[in-house]
Amino acid sequence: MSYLLGAFNMALFKDGDHAVLTCHDRTKIVQIRKERPIFIDKNKIFLDHLIDECDGTYFELKDRYLSKIKTDQAKNLIQTEETSSDAAGQDNRDLCDEGTANQTLQHDEIEQMKSEGASGQTIISQLVSKSATFEKKTVYSQQKYLNKKKKKYIQIYQAWKPSIRLLCQAYTHDLQKIMYLRRDTLAMLLSLSNISHDSNVAIVESCQGLILASVIQRCAGGNGLIFNLTPAGEHNSTAPCCDFMDFSEEYTSNIYNIPIENIGDINAVERANQVKPSKEEPSEKMLQAQARRQRRLDGLQLFEKTKMNSLIIASKYDSLSILQHVIDYMALCSHFVVYSQSVQSLLECYQYLKKRGGTIHVEVADSWLREYQILDERTHPFIRMSGASGYLLSGMIVES
Amino acid sequence: MTNLVQEGSKVILYLGYNNLHVIKVKTDEVYQTKFGALKHNDLIGKEFGSKIICAKGYVHALPIVPELWTLALPHRTQILYMADISLILLELDIKPGSIVIEAGTGSGSLSHSIIRAIRPTGHLHTFEFHELRSKLARNEFEEHGLSPYVTAKHRDVLANGFEHENIADAVFLDLPAPWDAVKHVMKVLKKSGGRLCTFSPCIEQVQRTCQRLRANGFEQINTVECLRRVHEFRYQHRTKIRFTADQNQDQPKQEEQQQDEEEVNNIKSPKRESMEDGEEDEEISTNKKQKKNSESTKRQAPETVSTLVANGPLVMPGHTGYLTFAYFKQE
Numbered sequence: 001m002s003y004l005l006g007a008f009n010m011a012l013f014k015d016g017d018h019a020v021l022t023c024h025d026r027t028k029i030v031q032i033r034k035e036r037p038i039f040i041d042k043n044k045i046f047l048d049h050l051i052d053e054c055d056g057t058y059f060e061l062k063d064r065y066l067s068k069i070k071t072d073q074a075k076n077l078i079q080t081e082e083t084s085s086d087a088a089g090q091d092n093r094d095l096c097d098e099g100t101a102n103q104t105l106q107h108d109e110i111e112q113m114k115s116e117g118a119s120g121q122t123i124i125s126q127l128v129s130k131s132a133t134f135e136k137k138t139v140y141s142q143q144k145y146l147n148k149k150k151k152k153y154i155q156i157y158q159a160w161k162p163s164i165r166l167l168c169q170a171y172t173h174d175l176q177k178i179m180y181l182r183r184d185t186l187a188m189l190l191s192l193s194n195i196s197h198d199s200n201v202a203i204v205e206s207c208q209g210l211i212l213a214s215v216i217q218r219c220a221g222g223n224g225l226i227f228n229l230t231p232a233g234e235h236n237s238t239a240p241c242c243d244f245m246d247f248s249e250e251y252t253s254n255i256y257n258i259p260i261e262n263i264g265d266i267n268a269v270e271r272a273n274q275v276k277p278s279k280e281e282p283s284e285k286m287l288q289a290q291a292r293r294q295r296r297l298d299g300l301q302l303f304e305k306t307k308m309n310s311l312i313i314a315s316k317y318d319s320l321s322i323l324q325h326v327i328d329y330m331a332l333c334s335h336f337v338v339y340s341q342s343v344q345s346l347l348e349c350y351q352y353l354k355k356r357g358g359t360i361h362v363e364v365a366d367s368w369l370r371e372y373q374i375l376d377e378r379t380h381p382f383i384r385m386s387g388a389s390g391y392l393l394s395g396m397i398v399e400s
Numbered sequence: 401m402t403n404l405v406q407e408g409s410k411v412i413l414y415l416g417y418n419n420l421h422v423i424k425v426k427t428d429e430v431y432q433t434k435f436g437a438l439k440h441n442d443l444i445g446k447e448f449g450s451k452i453i454c455a456k457g458y459v460h461a462l463p464i465v466p467e468l469w470t471l472a473l474p475h476r477t478q479i480l481y482m483a484d485i486s487l488i489l490l491e492l493d494i495k496p497g498s499i500v501i502e503a504g505t506g507s508g509s510l511s512h513s514i515i516r517a518i519r520p521t522g523h524l525h526t527f528e529f530h531e532l533r534s535k536l537a538r539n540e541f542e543e544h545g546l547s548p549y550v551t552a553k554h555r556d557v558l559a560n561g562f563e564h565e566n567i568a569d570a571v572f573l574d575l576p577a578p579w580d581a582v583k584h585v586m587k588v589l590k591k592s593g594g595r596l597c598t599f600s601p602c603i604e605q606v607q608r609t610c611q612r613l614r615a616n617g618f619e620q621i622n623t624v625e626c627l628r629r630v631h632e633f634r635y636q637h638r639t640k641i642r643f644t645a646d647q648n649q650d651q652p653k654q655e656e657q658q659q660d661e662e663e664v665n666n667i668k669s670p671k672r673e674s675m676e677d678g679e680e681d682e683e684i685s686t687n688k689k690q691k692k693n694s695e696s697t698k699r700q701a702p703e704t705v706s707t708l709v710a711n712g713p714l715v716m717p718g719h720t721g722y723l724t725f726a727y728f729k730q731e
Contacts, residue, residue: 011592054593056727072731164493165491183490184490188482191466191482191513192482194466197496218517219496220497332403333403333462343631350633361468364630364631364710366629367483368626369625370624372623372624374621375610376607398414398450399447
């Protein structure tokens with residue numbers, strides 16, 4: 001019973017936790033800190049009231065604070081009801097696009113209403129009544145119009161515990177940071193690498209830690225080791241997504257960030273230990289830095305002794321040379337996956353693998369992801385879709 | 401889980417791409433492959449991933465890995481493949497500790513991937529209304545050492561619900577009429593909220609499902625389709641056309657030489673056939689010139705460049721089904 005309570009409590013937001021806020025099509029990752037505001041569209045917003053609320057709760061912006069509102073209240077505000085066809089037209093034959101002239105409510109009038117504290121609902125009602133064309137639109141067109149206005153004037157947020165899915169959503173407007181890794185490609189990367197509890201994994205990524213975070217979640221601690229190979233000066237490059245996920249100590253104690261340049265170099269650790277210790281009294285900060293450095297060296301030594309079950313490469317650096325240096329650490333029956341935005345670099349890797357031998361089921365694939373609008377009489381794919389899935393090279397290591 | 405093949409182990413024999421066979425290792429048994437006979441005894445004690453030599457070739461012995469199992473398993477129903485499976489796991493937030501409900505079990509393709517993702521603390525409750533299929537799936541889970549993580553029951557969930565209440569983080573439905581299961585889904589999902597995925601081949605099914613979901617307070621409803629395209633590798637040989645414009649420009653001096661040589665040749669071979677077409681004459685003489693050029697500068701084969709290329713496949717999966725995802729929390 002207490003386990004269940006514990007599990008329920010885990011779903012409540014605490015001070016210091018990260019949360020994902022969704023509002024219409026926008027997704028933002030935030031950190032809840034008492035009395036410390038976040039900024040959305042240059043607006044200062046306090047998240048204090050999120051504390052002790054649970055996943056999926058609705059909030060409205062009131063006096064700079066996100067305050068909880070009841071779900072049915074929120075849904076009434078957000079959802080657009082079916083309007084009667086009596087108050088609508090049949091088609092658009094008489095509708096003339098006069099641009100802004102069709103809306104008689106002026107911009108400064110709207111601003112006036114906003115400053116007087118008028119609710120989004122009120123503003124929208126005004127817009128509808130002062131629109132020259134609203135009544136002549138078809139019911140579907142009316143709904144579309146109302147939805148559009150709601151997106152602009154009604155600020156209702158939902159707060160969620162972070163998940164890999166929500167992280168992918170948050171990065172949709174910042175894809176360059178995650179090497180344009182699309183969520184279906186990430187999903188297949190995780191399957192193809194056969195990540196599971198107890199896996200030994202080597203990761204080389206430049207996706208802000210999105211892949212590392214996904215792996216940490218799937219391994220959930222375990223007896224395996226996770227090696228995050230990072231170049232010099234970029235040891236914290238994978239921190240963002242790992243921080244967002246608020247992983248527990250249990251999940252992160254088997255992770256080693258190791259300097260990728262030094263793998264396979266038997267003298268590297270010796271050289272590092274030859275650095276003369278400073279004669280000054282070490283400060284707290286210096287001690288922490290030394291501890292981190294020591295962990296990197298420990299990790300490097302551990303890496304040399306470990307056989308990997310999975311290898312994931314999604315790096316802005318040359319994939320082929322990374323693959324060549326790490327492949328001999330792979331165990332029999334292990335899985336490798338290399339992600340690239342373009343197919344050319346994967347062809348080089350493929351050529352190398354064929355020459356080297358000892359691999360099977362080597363595939364290079366991309367994917368097609370299409371989203372649909374499913375509404376009565378209005379079902380069709382969305383007008384725009386992603387055309388860039390990137391490519392995955394995958395395969396298994398076997399006896400040659 | 402041991403790394404060595406033992407008596408009773410299930411092994412996937414990899415003969416080649418798209419050529420996989422599942423066997424259950426039994427002493428003294430022999431499996432006939434296109435490379436010759438494979439003795440089970442040769443497998444016992446070997447590490448998974450080993451190369452087994454046969455009379456006319458070799459095979460590799462692999463463990464039951466979900467992706468390969470999906471390609472090799474005996475189909476009792478149409479199954480889900482990796483593209484859909486992967487997206488389902490991501491969109492339903494399936495991870496270690498997750499409690500997942502699946503209906504129907506089918507041939508257990510998705511089930512194997514779910515189990516890999518929820519180990520060691522999660523659990524999969526999978527239901528199948530066909531008794532034999534349910535039994536076969538249960539046997540396979542047992543043989544693959546997955547029983548601790550899965551409960552496979554023979555049950556008609558549309559008529560009788562999911563047996564439990566408020567336990568699931570995620571529900572997956574691959575049923576002909578998933579809208580009729582919505583009320584049961586609402587009962588089985590955790591009170592703190594959970595996610596649903598339905599898989600339907602036809603758009604009409606999707607429309608009915610979405611209608612029912614909206615009517616019952618489900619949120620974040622979205623429908624997608626995902627298709628994977630495996631590229632085919634080949635060496636593309638491109639021969640370069642020798643454009644005479646390029647050649648004539650390069651070697652004006654040699655041409656002069658050629659003309660002299662030709663005159664000499666013409667004198668030597670007066671029996672050249674007369675041509676009707678003046679152009680043809682020119683062409684031939686040009687060719688002759690070229691030939692002479694190449695003869696004089698060493699006979700060169702046309703330049704061919706070979707590169708490894710990845711081409712799209714001629715045929716790829718065009719449709720498997722629509723995936724609809726949604727969130728529900730009891731209020």
